[in-house]
Amino acid sequence: MTPLVAVAHGSRDPRSARMVAAAVAAIRDRRPDLDVRLCFLDLNAPSVEQVLDAIAVEGHESAVVVPLLLGSAFHARVDLPAILDRVRVRHPELTVVQSDVLGGDVRLLGAVRDRVVQSGFSTSDSTLGVAFAAVGSSDEHANALTRSLGESFAVETDWMVETCFATAAEPGVGGAIERLRATGAERVVVAPWFLAPGLLTDRLGHAAEVVAPDTVFAAPIGPHHALVDLVLERFAGSAPLVAPNITLSA
Structure with missing residues (x-):
């Protein structure tokens, strides 16, 4: 099975890692059959390279990296691709695909509206x-x-x-x-x-x-169902070998 590697930015504030971990837990709850792993670009552990190295050592042939980022800026366009290139050099047997960022998807805007309503x-x-x-x-x-x-x-x-x-x-x-x-x-x-x-x-x-x-x-987006939907969509769109049995909420 191709693992889904969720890559968060990382923060010195421990609340950030806790909420990202809660979002990833919600993804696992939705897809208990899927191997979902969390890592960080900076300031928190494990790092992207640590997680992908472990995936390669375990014998996986592919991994899909989904950036938990709202914009396609330096981290998505330069930083993360450079990290993945280093991993590919070390593990040529591992196919690593980077999906699009979460971006300005209308469902995430809906999640922000929900947070205002919940306030x-x-x-x-x-x-x-x-x-x-x-x-x-x-x-x-x-x-x-x-x-x-x-x-x-x-x-x-x-x-x-x-x-x-x-x-x-x-x-x-x-x-x-x-x-x-x-x-x-x-x-x-x-x-x-x-x-x-x-x-x-x-x-x-x-x-x-x-x-x-x-x-x-209002609260940040966090483990909203729209975030779960979108991460799984990014994964499915980048991993052609993944079985298409993802259930998205209405």
Whole structure:
């Protein structure tokens, strides 16, 4: 059987690894027949190379690497492929395929909406302002893509939505909250476009409190069924030898 290797970014914050591990546990629960392994690009163990080395030693002929990343930036386009190339040199008998990142799939936007609703709000609440908060980049094209995600995020709601960034780009979350208040938002929620909590989500929360102490901070995506669906889809699309019996939730 071809293992699914889920690759997370890694963080110094232990909450991040715990939530990623919970997401991977949800994948295993959905597909108990599948060999699912978790590893990290940096700051946490095991590393990508450690996991793939073990897979090769166990005699597997192939592995599919699914990056648990929301954007196709340096880690997905440069860092991870370089790691996989080193593994291929050491283990030429092991076929290693990298799937696409999770990206801006509409189901993940739905997961973020669910997290806002789970914070106690209705999608029909036209008085609610939502700061759709992402990492931010020095690449303006990447930021433009994030802003388009923020617009898509708002489509199925009556919310007022402003996209903001934790780093490297404007507006920050404080500026987004001020804009939302200026346009009539009576309450504000920060909706993190993050898979797991960590230093950057804490930064967003602290900045929001400075501007509006009553701001609510929704949970990250975490082990949402949409994430499970998408990871299994990425795996199936990259592993032609995998039996096509994956059950996706409605």
